[in-house]
Amino acid sequence: MELFTYYRSTSSYRVRIALALKGLDYQALPVNLLKGEQRGAEYLALNPQGRVPALRTDGGALLVQSPAIIEYLEEAFPEPALLPGDAETRARVRGVASIIGCDVHPLHNVSVLNQLRELGHDEVQVNQWIAHWIGQGLAAVERLIGDEGFCFGDWPGVADVYLIPQVHAAERFNVDLGSYPRIRRVVALAGQHPAFTQAHPARQPDTP
Amino acid sequence: MELFTYYRSTSSYRVRIALALKGLDYQALPVNLLKGEQRGAEYLALNPQGRVPALRTDGGALLVQSPAIIEYLEEAFPEPALLPGDAETRARVRGVASIIGCDVHPLHNVSVLNQLRELGHDEVQVNQWIAHWIGQGLAAVERLIGDEGFCFGDWPGVADVYLIPQVHAAERFNVDLGSYPRIRRVVALAGQHPAFTQAHPARQPDTP
Numbered sequence: 546m547e548l549f550t551y552y553r554s555t556s557s558y559r560v561r562i563a564l565a566l567k568g569l570d571y572q573a574l575p576v577n578l579l580k581g582e583q584r585g586a587e588y589l590a591l592n593p594q595g596r597v598p599a600l601r602t603d604g605g606a607l608l609v610q611s612p613a614i615i616e617y618l619e620e621a622f623p624e625p626a627l628l629p630g631d632a633e634t635r636a637r638v639r640g641v642a643s644i645i646g647c648d649v650h651p652l653h654n655v656s657v658l659n660q661l662r663e664l665g666h667d668e669v670q671v672n673q674w675i676a677h678w679i680g681q682g683l684a685a686v687e688r689l690i691g692d693e694g695f696c697f698g699d700w701p702g703v704a705d706v707y708l709i710p711q712v713h714a715a716e717r718f719n720v721d722l723g724s725y726p727r728i729r730r731v732v733a734l735a736g737q738h739p740a741f742t743q744a745h746p747a748r749q750p751d752t753p
Numbered sequence: 754m755e756l757f758t759y760y761r762s763t764s765s766y767r768v769r770i771a772l773a774l775k776g777l778d779y780q781a782l783p784v785n786l787l788k789g790e791q792r793g794a795e796y797l798a799l800n801p802q803g804r805v806p807a808l809r810t811d812g813g814a815l816l817v818q819s820p821a822i823i824e825y826l827e828e829a830f831p832e833p834a835l836l837p838g839d840a841e842t843r844a845r846v847r848g849v850a851s852i853i854g855c856d857v858h859p860l861h862n863v864s865v866l867n868q869l870r871e872l873g874h875d876e877v878q879v880n881q882w883i884a885h886w887i888g889q890g891l892a893a894v895e896r897l898i899g900d901e902g903f904c905f906g907d908w909p910g911v912a913d914v915y916l917i918p919q920v921h922a923a924e925r926f927n928v929d930l931g932s933y934p935r936i937r938r939v940v941a942l943a944g945q946h947p948a949f950t951q952a953h954p955a956r957q958p959d960t961p
Contacts, residue, residue, distance in 0.1 A: 639821035
């Protein structure tokens with residue numbers, strides 16, 4: 546498989562964790578977002594949305610959007626499972642993933658921050674915007690995840706795949722995590738897990 | 754089942770379509786977002802994120818976030834299927850759903866628009882913001898869906914569940930759909946399908 550990725554992209558980071566947790570080999574094809582490579586004709590012909598990540602499967606299909614790619618990996622490579630067995634618990638895990646994937650990360654995506662800057666906002670206001678949405682989302686996640694282990698148990702799963710990159714972004718934007726002891730516990734556990742360290746933005750082929 | 758819903762909420766509308774396509778009965782429990790009922794203590798005790806929709810299953814579990822609820826319905830009530838059979842095609846369908854669910858709708862959610870107003874933007878600027886994100890997202894969706902039928906074939910599925918409420922929002926915000934003939938084709942088909950008309954914001958118990 547080939548992964549179109551950018552080292553610092555939150556949603557690329559998610560997919561890298563899922564690939565690593567499943568022990569899947571892939572070739573990283575970096576797309577430099579700062580240089581605008583995602584808007585180049587070559588990349589747009591592959592992915593008309595012009596975003597990363599995108600996954601080329603061994604069958605040659607080009608899959609876009611991290612939530613779709615992560616579900617694909619779970620279906621095509623079921624072991625180790627990143628979702629639990631019963632439908633209601635799976636929905637609880639996906640609920641946490643969706644809070645992060647729909648209501649937090651999209652609001653501090655680089656394209657949104659640039660749009661705010663175009664509307665005349667300075668970095669102080671941009672950072673307040675970021676902190677508002679991250680704070681609101683992480684507060685809900687803190688209430689919904691479990692009391693020990695990873696988000697939902699002894700082994701990392703889809704909720705952790707979303708949470709760890711989101712916390713990395715929060716730290717990059719200096720959002721205080723003091724009110725989220727459960728989240729901090731999961732972050733500490735993930736920091737000792739090879740799949741999470743391997744997928745980290747600091748260790749990618751395109752890391753500066 | 755019980756669905757916490759608001760007639761005009763885009764993500765509640767998605768879940769209503771999925772329930773209707775599967776022929777599932779449920780009790781609608783309206784949450785009046787204009788009156789702030791989603792932030793009341795009673796509702797927050799159920800759903801700490803304070804958003805709709807939320808689904809109470811027959812087993813009593815409270816599920817949040819429309820993407821998680823829709824996947825739950827597909828797993829718990831497999832027929833009729835809203836996702837195709839093979840993993841790569843499922844990923845294509847979910848990719849379109851995620852473009853709408855992650856990169857379009859969250860950016861014109863009422864809480865985001867209110868945040869823009871708090872930052873001093875007038876309705877002209879707010880509408881430009883909305884049109885920017887809807888236009889960018891629908892342009893990608895137009896490239897990714899099929900040439901006939903619903904988004905991905907003869908029968909409606911998860912991509913249609915996301916697309917129809919998104920187009921309804923686009924029309925409410927006066928976004929021009931002239932450049933999206935495939936999307937307009939799907940909208941015309943859905944307009945004749947009882948599950949979509951039954952789920953429409955104009956026909957809910959809390960519709961004013």
